[in-house]
Amino acid sequence: MARTGRPRGFDRDEAVTQAMHLFWEHGFEGVSLEQLRRSMGDISSASFYAAFGSKEALYRTALNSYLATHGTVMSALRDQRLTPRQRIEQALRRSAEMQTDPTHPTGCMVALSSIIGSEGGASVQALTSAEREANRKAILACVDAAIADGTLRRETNPAGLATLFEGLLVGLSIQARDGVPTKDLDAGVTQALNAWDANILRS
Amino acid sequence: MARTGRPRGFDRDEAVTQAMHLFWEHGFEGVSLEQLRRSMGDISSASFYAAFGSKEALYRTALNSYLATHGTVMSALRDQRLTPRQRIEQALRRSAEMQTDPTHPTGCMVALSSIIGSEGGASVQALTSAEREANRKAILACVDAAIADGTLRRETNPAGLATLFEGLLVGLSIQARDGVPTKDLDAGVTQALNAWDANILRS
DNA sequence: TGACTTCTGGATCAGATAATCCAGAATTAG
DNA sequence: CTAATTCTGGATTATCTGATCCAGAAGTCA
The missing domain is CATH 1.10.10.60 (Homeodomain-like)
Structure with missing residues (x-):
């Protein structure tokens, strides 16, 4: 009605x-x-x-x-149909592409729109920092899962790998703002995955 | 006088x-x-x-x-006494430590203090974006030098490695703001260097 | 029709913003 | 001492900030 x-x-x-x-x-x-x-x-x-x-x-x-539109590029990070490595790869590659799409502002709104601000802006900053923390935990969960299922070595430093991938993820936003082209961002993701592969358990 | x-x-x-x-x-x-x-x-x-x-x-x-004080952690990036790999490693590890020092604001002023802003803020934003571009070029120069001296394979994608390291570099700032501890940031740098090593020419 | 609900135009609010002005204070030079 | 120079206290500017108020317009419902 x-x-x-x-x-x-x-x-x-x-x-x-x-x-x-x-x-x-x-x-x-x-x-x-x-x-x-x-x-x-x-x-x-x-x-x-x-x-x-x-x-x-x-x-x-x-x-x-x-989050309900452009932000869905991150949903791959929780897609249980993918392997942990694929989850991270997809999330990064899709982010790189979305963030350089010329039909809207570059970079990621979660990473850029309220990292810093005036003294009284804590409540607004908390909104995006909560999202970033959720992403960080999801990435860490991928690493932990790969260690648990025997893909990655037990000696792997999970926090280190998570820092690398989340660091690159948010770093893409600043680089996109600075005009770094899509293909370079995507090549960066390819290189980051070498760090994952260096921790693979070889039998 | x-x-x-x-x-x-x-x-x-x-x-x-x-x-x-x-x-x-x-x-x-x-x-x-x-x-x-x-x-x-x-x-x-x-x-x-x-x-x-x-x-x-x-x-x-x-x-x-x-730039003349805390920013000097980046000077390692141009230190010709170090190998290209060491230059990148030092710049990243020193940045990770400096950016989490509790005696001053976290993160990097170049990465955070004027990435975004109101419509008329272009001149201010240009100041830090110029610094970031200089860093990006210096990192790329390290990669190029390592390819030229035979350390890295000729097929190495230089822009990809540079994106990874500069992405992590600026990403450290956001992560430091989000409270990620020094040791995790440093472990992230360690993992990033695995990506470099994956491109080493083996004889 | 008339009661009820919701939205709009336009004026208005108090407070903050970056910046300027001027008379006078504090110093040095000759 | 006097003149020249530089800085300061305090008032003041025009503009912008997010937000509110009220009378009236434009709908629905019975």
């Missing part, structure tokens, strides 16, 4: 997408309310707050929208 | 160090003039502008101060 009352004069989903692009490009604190409202078709301040509540609430919504 | 006129009421070098720490921690746009002046002993606005010219000019000065 349709809601009662005057209908909204703009498309809320489209507006969230616009906000996502702005936050992705400039970061949470780098985007102003005026910019956001303008990107939504010059809607009024009242319309903005009626629809989204606050700038921070919109950022949460936009971040969730990112 | 001492300068004429009324002497400055505060220590300019100390003030620059304070500014460096603030910009390092919160980024260029995340620090306000009031915060800066307060950290310098509540100096007046007039004193601030007489001494530094503008917020952006102070940021340039603070960034140079960073």
